[in-house]
Structure formats: structure tokens, C-alpha cells
Amino acid sequence: MPAQIVNTERYPLDRLDSKVGETWLNQLRASLHRDGSCTLPDFVTTQALQLMAAQARSITHLAYPGPTEVTPYFFNYRLGEGESLPDSHPLRRKGKRRLAQVATDLIPTDSLLSQLHRSGLMIDFLSSVLQQPVYRNCDPYQSLNISVMDEGGCQQWHFDSGNMVTTLLLQEPEGGGVFEYAPAIRSETDENFTAVQAVLDGRSDRVMQNRLRAGTLSLFRGHYSLHRVTPVVGKRQRLQAILGFSTSPGMYGKLESSILHYGPRVAAIEASDPLYPQAS
Numbered sequence: 001m002p003a004q005i006v007n008t009e010r011y012p013l014d015r016l017d018s019k020v021g022e023t024w025l026n027q028l029r030a031s032l033h034r035d036g037s038c039t040l041p042d043f044v045t046t047q048a049l050q051l052m053a054a055q056a057r058s059i060t061h062l063a064y065p066g067p068t069e070v071t072p073y074f075f076n077y078r079l080g081e082g083e084s085l086p087d088s089h090p091l092r093r094k095g096k097r098r099l100a101q102v103a104t105d106l107i108p109t110d111s112l113l114s115q116l117h118r119s120g121l122m123i124d125f126l127s128s129v130l131q132q133p134v135y136r137n138c139d140p141y142q143s144l145n146i147s148v149m150d151e152g153g154c155q156q157w158h159f160d161s162g163n164m165v166t167t168l169l170l171q172e173p174e175g176g177g178v179f180e181y182a183p184a185i186r187s188e189t190d191e192n193f194t195a196v197q198a199v200l201d202g203r204s205d206r207v208m209q210n211r212l213r214a215g216t217l218s219l220f221r222g223h224y225s226l227h228r229v230t231p232v233v234g235k236r237q238r239l240q241a242i243l244g245f246s247t248s249p250g251m252y253g254k255l256e257s258s259i260l261h262y263g264p265r266v267a268a269i270e271a272s273d274p275l276y277p278q279a280s
């Protein structure tokens, strides 16, 4: 086990109250406000990254592929249901999704990634950035995932359901697998379908690119920013961890979503020995 997971020499997570810490936090807040994202290269130590990537590679065979054609608003987003809309409308546009995910219950709790997800350092860090209490998600399948992309793997343009997503790239592909996003393209009050359609059509000038390196932590406001991952090139898999945190305590996702993304085994577990809390 490495002595240290987070690269605190580069990032002052262990001294957030210091002058250096406060200056850094202000920079992160400004970046989140301006671009809807923060990118922190070398967030974990080299030694920790090597072990995390090796541990992730050892369980990629447990990843479930999930849906392969989805709209930017995902399967459970009822917006526009029952409306008559042209095929070109964003609510009717399905994009190609080629990725598989390892669910939380299949990631060993003693793995380095699980340790990072549970660490107080992360909770304190995210609470300080957002200036409100942050909690680790509780969902037994969704709270911590490893996304696995083989050659040709990609993720379609979409919005996230959660307000902020925290990801850590564990292994970068030989080529492709680039994160692209259109910051703050929609808001609570305006879906801005015209601008979304321009992105889907490949004629928007709002799209930014982020070529992430292994070891990079990203904070991303994916609920308002349309985003995708371009197709992976080469044999080396793109492996990315998604660490679930929320500003609400006791966050669980929907069982329907877990079955769709992690497979029918979830339905079987929930029918026999459920991991979701049962109503009494």
C-alpha cells in the first residue's frame, strides 16, 4: 500500500485552512463558475495511481455494457414524453454509447479507489470547494463505478442527472477518448434546445476539449453542461473511476437505473438479498 494516496505536495488538501489552501480553493471555485469544471492533473501519487490502475484492470471483466443507444437526456428523463417532435430534436436524438461499468458492489472495499472514495480528505475537500456539506453517495451499485472503454468505446453527448460529478482517470488510451463539453449550455429554467441541437449537429462553437491524463481528478457540473467522450483509439483500455458525492445526505439512485446500467444480476440480488434499504 502506498503511504499516501492524494498528492498533497501538489494540492493542499491537508491544509485547506492555510493561506495557500484558501487561494487554491478560490481558484477552483472560479474555474467551476466559469467553465463548469476543474481539472487536477497528478491528483494521486504515482505509486497510488499504479496500484489503482492495476486493481481496476483486475476487475474490468466484471463490467456490464448497459444501453448502447441513448438520448442526451437518458432513459428516465421524461421531458418531451408524449409530445410530437421532429426526429432532429435533441429529445429524439440517440447517440452511440459503447462503454461498460463495474458497479460499486463489485469493487473491493479494501481497494485503493474505495479508500479514496471513503476518505475524509475528499469529503472535506469537496465541502470546502462547494462551501456546503458534501456526503458520499450511499447507492450500493451507483456510488462508485469504474467505466471501461475498449477500442472504439465512446460515450454519446449527454447531461448527467447529478449536479456535480467527480471522476479520476485511472488509465488513458493510446489515442482518442477525449472529453468534450459545452459548458453551462442549459439551466434550471431553459433547456436551450437550439444550442443543444447545434452541438449534436457538430456546428457549435461552444464545445471545449479536455485531453485528460491518467491520475487527473475532474470536478464537473454535468447536469448543465452537455458532454461526451470521443471514440477510443488503440488496444489500451480507457479506465475512469466515477466517485459519487452529493450535497444531500443518504443519496440513493433508482433501482430501475441500476438494473439498466449494471445488468439483470441487480434485479436478482434485490429479489433475494437486497442491498437497497427496504421500507419497513
Ligand SMILES: [Fe+2]
Pocket: 158, 159, 160, 165, 222, 227
Ligand atoms: Fe456524464
